[in-house]
Amino acid sequence: MNAPKFPKNSELVRYIDGLHRLRARRPAAAAYLPDPPSGTPSRDYLSVNSLELESLQTIADYHRVRAQNGRGKVALCAHKVSRYNMVAGNCGIAVSFDRASGTWRFKDGSGMQDAYKHHARTDKLKSYSHCGVEFVRALTKHNEGKFARRMADRRFHLL
Amino acid sequence: MDFGTTISRYEIEGDKQPVAQTPPKPVSTSTNTVTAPIVSPESDPSETSLLPESIFESWGTINRVGMSVRMYGDLVRLASVPDGWRGPGSRALRARSLKSFLDFWALVRSEAKEPEITLAPDGMIHAEWFESNRKRLDARFSERGVVFGLFAQDKIVEGVDSVEVVSQILKLHGSKPLSWSHR
Numbered sequence: 058m059n060a061p062k063f064p065k066n067s068e069l070v071r072y073i074d075g076l077h078r079l080r081a082r083r084p085a086a087a088a089y090l091p092d093p094p095s096g097t098p099s100r101d102y103l104s105v106n107s108l109e110l111e112s113l114q115t116i117a118d119y120h121r122v123r124a125q126n127g128r129g130k131v132a133l134c135a136h137k138v139s140r141y142n143m144v145a146g147n148c149g150i151a152v153s154f155d156r157a158s159g160t161w162r163f164k165d166g167s168g169m170q171d172a173y174k175h176h177a178r179t180d181k182l183k184s185y186s187h188c189g190v191e192f193v194r195a196l197t198k199h200n201e202g203k204f205a206r207r208m209a210d211r212r213f214h215l216l
Numbered sequence: 217m218d219f220g221t222t223i224s225r226y227e228i229e230g231d232k233q234p235v236a237q238t239p240p241k242p243v244s245t246s247t248n249t250v251t252a253p254i255v256s257p258e259s260d261p262s263e264t265s266l267l268p269e270s271i272f273e274s275w276g277t278i279n280r281v282g283m284s285v286r287m288y289g290d291l292v293r294l295a296s297v298p299d300g301w302r303g304p305g306s307r308a309l310r311a312r313s314l315k316s317f318l319d320f321w322a323l324v325r326s327e328a329k330e331p332e333i334t335l336a337p338d339g340m341i342h343a344e345w346f347e348s349n350r351k352r353l354d355a356r357f358s359e360r361g362v363v364f365g366l367f368a369q370d371k372i373v374e375g376v377d378s379v380e381v382v383s384q385i386l387k388l389h390g391s392k393p394l395s396w397s398h399r
Contacts, residue, residue: 080346085344087335
């Protein structure tokens with residue numbers, strides 16, 4: 058299985074659940090708010106899927122089975138990695154490219170960490186493109202809102 | 217009231233980026249508002265027992281502030297969502313958030329369009345008024361105040377304060393964000 062490299066022009070797709078679909082195919086800002094901390098920082102990330110690894114349709118099919126009992130249209134919202142990086146900067150988190158490792162990095166209390174990680178799901182459903190936006194765990198409570206409202210600026214695809 | 221961030225309470229930045237004894241079920245009425253149903257002694261108790269507890273608890277306020285059937289239905293829908301609705305850690309609607317939202321709505325209702333409301337993963341009500349990507353407002357009703365963000369006139373105003381203060385800020389804002397509605 059290939060791992061995504063997260064080049065700045067590659068896109069990350071966020072699933073928009075039914076509760077967060079507003080009129081005119083707008084995602085609610087709340088769709089981009091991270092879940093409350095789990096107590097295990099490595100598990101705290103914003104779930105996305107990388108279009109480097111799977112097509113929009115394959116990703117939609119996965120979420121349809123995972124979250125919608127195989128029924129209905131799936132709402133997916135795509136943003137480039139560069140957009141995520143820029144919004145991180147708006148929210149006080151500097152994401153920079155580390156040439157040595159070829160990865161995007163950010164700094165939090167425990168040092169430099171990967172800003173994006175591959176979290177392929179190999180369970181029954183399988184989602185090879187599942188990834189995490191890791192820097193969200195470094196957002197303050199206030200900046201979570203800043204992040205979410207800036208990301209919710211794009212209409213979602215319905216597949 | 218701030219969440220321990222270093223930003224000022226209101227931060228402005230340029231952003232070039234781009235009523236009844238019992239609550240009714242959310243059904244339409246001729247006036248399209250939530251009104252008091254006539255409850256007879258023979259009413260089937262199961263008629264209302266399916267409504268979420270938080271709606272029952274806030275019924276007095278809901279009835280007093282007034283809202284359309286659509287918004288009432290949205291509130292019932294949000295209040296029906298269980299803990300874990302978005303995965304581990306996500307929380308059901310918090311009663312205090314509902315109270316905070318209703319208090320806010322009572323203060324602004326006379327000059328506001330009804331927002332689209334959703335639930336944040338921490339169980340807080342999240343309301344949005346939208347006219348375009350450059351003119352939009354969102355507010356999250358937390359137990360510690362209202363966290364809001366306003367995009368208008370190529371500026372962003374973001375902050376957190378009490379229900380009373382935020383309602384005043386938004387009512388007095390020149391772009392009249394509470395009247396925005398994308399239909």
